[in-house]
Amino acid sequence: MNQLSSTFKIRNTTFKNRIIKGAMSEALANTAGEPNHLHLGLYEAWAKGGLGCAITGNVMVDFRAKNEPGVVVIETERDLAKLKQWAEVGKKHGMVQLIQLSHPGRQCPKGLNKETVAPSAVPFSPMLATTFATPRELTETEILDIIQRFANAAAICEKAGFEGVQLHGAHGYLISEFLSPLTNKRQDQWGGSIENRSRFLLEVYKAVRTATSKDFLVTVKLNSADFQRGGITEEEVIYVFKAIDEAGIDLIEISGGSYEAPAMAGVKADKRKQSTVAREAYFLDFAESIRKQVKCALMVTGGFRTAKGMNDALASGACDFIGLARPLAVETDLAHELIAGQNVKYAVKPIKTGIPMVDKMAIMEIIWYAAQFKTIAEGKAPNPKLSPLKVFFKYLKGNLTAVVKGQLNSRKSA
Ligand SMILES: Cc1cc2nc3c(=O)[nH]c(=O)nc-3n(C[C@H](O)[C@H](O)[C@H](O)COP(=O)(O)O)c2cc1C
Incomplete structure (x- = not known):
């Protein structure tokens, strides 16, 4: 039986099937963080492709903390009209949409923001320290402000018509930095x-719930592990999953890793257990064990590539939803195809420029896919053979221009 095509209901929202697009940063906004017609074009292409749900790329709750130049920021109702159009794109095609709300913490490239803040002032490894600055420790007042920012942004998302939000609690972003003992050295x-x-995490969840109605979906993406020595332990991860479940979360998406250990992209694949390799998905074993301990819906993202692998994962009961990210950047109709029993056509490979220092960082993954999103957003077909080197040089040029413009503007306003 094709489990992928079965419906699923959470609160008052029915998902027409079990395929969810995992968050992928679109990098399509202007430097002010405004969404535009390109977001509408991209999400319309995915909606037409038959997805049950799309989780947007991460949307920042604080303009002072952007993870990349082209990210959307929601601080006020400034962009309500455009956000309404974006929400409408999903409704028109029966695709649920959740906005991924995020604060990147220390994972902000140098030069993009005035300063970088995080739970503690923990520096990066020497290689990543060339890109990411050592953050300043947040004060308690600032922590409380960020919690309110998540709540405020969620309320705006609901007003715009989105069915819900996903809190980005994975991949070394702020929420996950608080969870990990590697990045949280606080004594308070x-x-x-x-x-x-x-x-x-729990305070952000509570504030978001309070700021939104009872039908609004509040979900979270969490790491199953940091994949770093000295990181959060398995017992602690189980504690977090159970605590957020008991607090009332609607769905947890399971992922893992950070910019320092990009397990979410399968980079630690060789260290995975054989059984997980056979089942494609990186975090399915963890899902199976946590399934018995939480009652909320579960979604697993990372590595799914065949209709059989996805159907088996659903049939095993380990998860309720299949998360797909990179394959959807080059095959927008994938949901229809998977439901028809076909597999992902283009193999997802590491995006390599041939420059070792660049290839060791997660950045190439982000920008190569972002180039595909722009192409799709403009109504054209994505190009799975696009040259990573070409994309990298274009990115360097773009970033340099943004930083120079930012410096000129701050000099003007000083
Ligand atoms: C270009 C790109 C951007 C991404 N942006 C985000 C993001 O904004 N938020 C997030 O939680 N994960 C992000 N991810 C991770 C994906 O959601 C997903 O966890 C990962 O790609 C593994 O799934 P896959 O094997 O189906 O690609 C991104 C991945 C890529 C390739």
């Missing part, structure tokens, strides 16, 4: 024990 109520380290 926000650090130390796992109860304290998960306080930020």
